[in-house]
Structures are given as structure tokens and as C-alpha cells.
Amino acid sequence: MSKYDFLIVGAGLYGAAFARLATDGGYKCLVIDRRAHVAGNVYTENVGGINVHKYGAHIFHTSDREVWDFANKFAEFNRYTNTVVANFKGEIYSMPFNMYTFNKMWGVITPEEARKKLDEQIASVKIAEPKNLEEQALSLIGPDIYNKLIKGYTEKQWGRKATELPAFIIKRLPVRLTYNNNYFNDSFQGIPVGGYTKWIENMLEGIEVRTNTDFLENREELTKLADKIIYSGMIDEFYGYSLGTLEYRSLRFETEYMPDTDDYQGNAVVNYTDAETPFTRIIEHKHFEFGTGKGTAVTREYPAEWKKGDEPYYPLNNDRNNDLYRKYEELASKDEQVRFGGRLGKYKYYDMDDTIADAAADYKKITE
Numbered sequence: 001m002s003k004y005d006f007l008i009v010g011a012g013l014y015g016a017a018f019a020r021l022a023t024d025g026g027y028k029c030l031v032i033d034r035r036a037h038v039a040g041n042v043y044t045e046n047v048g049g050i051n052v053h054k055y056g057a058h059i060f061h062t063s064d065r066e067v068w069d070f071a072n073k074f075a076e077f078n079r080y081t082n083t084v085v086a087n088f089k090g091e092i093y094s095m096p097f098n099m100y101t102f103n104k105m106w107g108v109i110t111p112e113e114a115r116k117k118l119d120e121q122i123a124s125v126k127i128a129e130p131k132n133l134e135e136q137a138l139s140l141i142g143p144d145i146y147n148k149l150i151k152g153y154t155e156k157q158w159g160r161k162a163t164e165l166p167a168f169i170i171k172r173l174p175v176r177l178t179y180n181n182n183y184f185n186d187s188f189q190g191i192p193v194g195g196y197t198k199w200i201e202n203m204l205e206g207i208e209v210r211t212n213t214d215f216l217e218n219r220e221e222l223t224k225l226a227d228k229i230i231y232s233g234m235i236d237e238f239y240g241y242s243l244g245t246l247e248y249r250s251l252r253f254e255t256e257y258m259p260d261t262d263d264y265q266g267n268a269v270v271n272y273t274d275a276e277t278p279f280t281r282i283i284e285h286k287h288f289e290f291g292t293g294k295g296t297a298v299t300r301e302y303p304a305e306w307k308k309g310d311e312p313y314y315p316l317n318n319d320r321n322n323d324l325y326r327k328y329e330e331l332a333s334k335d336e337q338v339r340f341g342g343r344l345g346k347y348k349y350y351d352m353d354d355t356i357a358d359a360a361a362d363y364k365k366i367t368e
């Protein structure tokens with residue numbers, strides 16, 4: 001008899017959601033994490049009253065009522081709506097692509113004028129079936145916007161030519177012929193009041209958690225503790241990279257605290273969409289919570305090539321990596337004890353709502 005039903009590796013959102021569901025279902029769980037804290041990459045740290053998103057900005061958004069209800073059990077969500085400012089060499093544009101963007105780019109005022117301009121732009125590139133991110137963007141929005149707001153940002157972010165990237169990445173962004181500049185199309189959106197760390201701590205309430213505990217370093221001993229292992233780390237690392245190494249994109253964050261500046265940029269997110277600026281965006285954390293107090297904290301986000309030992313932030317879902325992932329998945333399907341989940345375990349560009357839905361679906365599948 002094992003001591004636990006589930007050993008959950010990773011105390012991030014996937015691990016915490018799975019642990020909550022399993023515990024409420026009567027299963028005994030142990031959650032471990034190699035970091036010194038819970039909450040994975042949604043971790044926030046309160047610095048002088050400002051919740052700093054330490055591993056990149058997170059804005060919760062979903063259209064899934066069940067996922068929203070689940071999220072709201074562990075925190076109250078504020079009414080933050082993400083609206084992004086793009087700075088291209090000092091020219092300011094509204095993101096995602098909406099009437100404010102088109103007005104600034106072409107001087108058009110009505111949706112009809114914008115449609116006409118977009119159609120001309122799209123027709124000028126003559127792409128029937130987009131095969132990569134560049135072709136997808138050009139056929140969606142045309143060359144003017146592609147060159148100022150997409151190409152530079154995308155190639156910095158991914159460290160690859162836009163012609164070598166999968167088209168689906170750009171489909172994350174809405175294109176609207178209205179003056180609605182909400183970054184997301186979802187029905188529900190907000191930031192947990194009190195920070196994401198508290199949200200995850202509440203989700204893990206009453207569940208045994210061990211931080212500073214590396215599964216791979218204590219594999220044998222930890223494996224014996226539970227009937228099943230729920231693993232939210234990198235699947236290729238779990239298998240010792242035996243079939244090859246999956247590629248990820250990493251990030252480096254530079255956070256600056258400015259006690260004498262109350263408002264640095266007037267918005268939570270400003271993207272620098274030219275190729276030359278080395279960072280992709282600057283986050284001013286207080287704006288996520290409508291902060292009006294003294295001082296501010298900003299984080300510059302520098303994309304970085306990933307190598308073993310670095311933090312993997314984004315899976316690089318091109319054909320080569322997706323094929324390799326499928327091989328790992330096949331290997332995993334023969335192993336009764338372990339199941340993989342979350343952005344790293346599933347090797348998918350999941351948002352937070354996808355991650356919760358993934359945990360709920362996995363829990364259901366494993367326990368039915």
C-alpha cells in the first residue's frame with residue numbers, strides 16, 4: 001500500500017488544480033516542487049504593496065463557465081481587462097488589431113473604410129494557403145501592420161524567422177473592426193485580488209506540499225510513495241531526453257523598482273514591436289490592480305534561447321517538436337504509473353484556463 005494515491009510533481013497551476021480536485025474527490029495527495037515556492041510561473045511576490053509577476057505577466061481569461069467558477073473559489077477576481085499598447089520606434093498603436101490601430105495606421109474612421117483598406121492590403125500579398133506565421137499574418141492583416149507590429153516582435157520573441165514559425169501562434173490575437181481594444185475575446189477576465197500566489201495557496205489549502213524537492217534527484221524514493229505520479233514538468237527531461245530534446249523558448253526578466261516614480265508608462269503592458277529593442281515588452285505591475293500608491297515596479301522581458309538547465313517558458317510547437325512529443329507520449333502511454341499534464345507535460349501553448357481544463361479532464365480520466 002502506498003502512502004499517497006497521487007504524487008503531484010509541480011506546484012504550479014496544473015499541479016494545484018489537480019491536487020484540489022483529487023483531494024476533494026477523497027484521494028490522498030502529495031505535491032512537490034523543486035522551487036522554494038508554490039505557484040510555478042504564475043507566482044507573484046508582494047513588493048511594497050505591488051504584486052510583481054515574477055515569471056511573466058499573467059492575465060486570467062476564459063469563456064469556460066466551469067473553469068471560471070473553479071478559479072473564483074480561491075480568490076476574488078478584479079475587473080482588469082487587458083489592453084496593450086504597442087510602441088514601434090516611438091509610434092504608439094493599440095493592440096490587438098482594432099479600429100484604433102487602423103485609424104493610426106491609415107487614418108480610416110469607419111469599419112467600412114477599414115475593411116476596404118484591409119482587403120487591399122491582403123490582396124497585395126496574394127497568399128492562398130498560409131503555411132507559416134508570416135504568411136498567416138500577411139493574409140490576415142496585410143504588410144503595413146505585419147511590418148510594424150508583428151515581424152520584429154515575433155522574431156525577437158521566438159528567435160526564429162517568422163517564415164519558420166507555426167501559423168497558429170498569431171491566431172491567438174483578435175482582429176476586430178470595432179473600437180474594442182480588449183486583448184481577449186473571452187467572456188470572463190480578471191486578476192486575483194491579493195496576487196496569484198495567494199490564489200494557488202488557497203487552492204492547495206489542507207494539502208501536503210513539499211517545496212525545494214526535486215523529483216528527478218529523489219526519483220526512486222519519491223516514486224515509491226504513491227500509486228500514481230502526475231507530472232507537470234518537461235516530459236523529455238522525465239525520460240532523460242532518451243528520444244531527443246524538445247525545444248523551448250526561455251525568458252529573462254529584469255525588474256526595476258522605482259520608489260520616486262508613481263506611473264512609468266500609463267499601462268500594464270507596452271510591447272516594443274521593432275527588431276532592435278532587445279526586450280519584447282515592459283510590464284508595469286501596479287496597473288493590473290489599478291494601484292495608485294507611491295512608487296512603481298516595471299519588468300522588461302527579454303526572450304532567450306533555451307538550453308538544458310534554463311527555465312522553459314514556451315513550447316516551440318513546430319512539426320519537428322510535435323512529432324518528437326508524440327513519440328514521448330507513446331512511451332508514456334506504456335507506463336501505467338505516470339501521467340503528464342500542463343504546458344510542459346503536454347507540450348502545448350496552454351493559457352491558464354486551458355491548464356485548469358487540462359487538469360480537470362486528466363483527473364476525470366484517471367479516476368473514472
Ligand code: UDP
Pocket residue numbers: 086095149150151153154157169170172173271273
Ligand atoms: N505578437 C506580435 N506583436 C505583438 C504581440 C504579439 O506579433 O505586439 C505575436 C507574437 O508572435 C506572439 C504572438 O503574437 O508570440 C502571441 O502573443 P501573446 O500576447 O498571446 O503572447 P504571450 O503573452 O503568450 O507571450
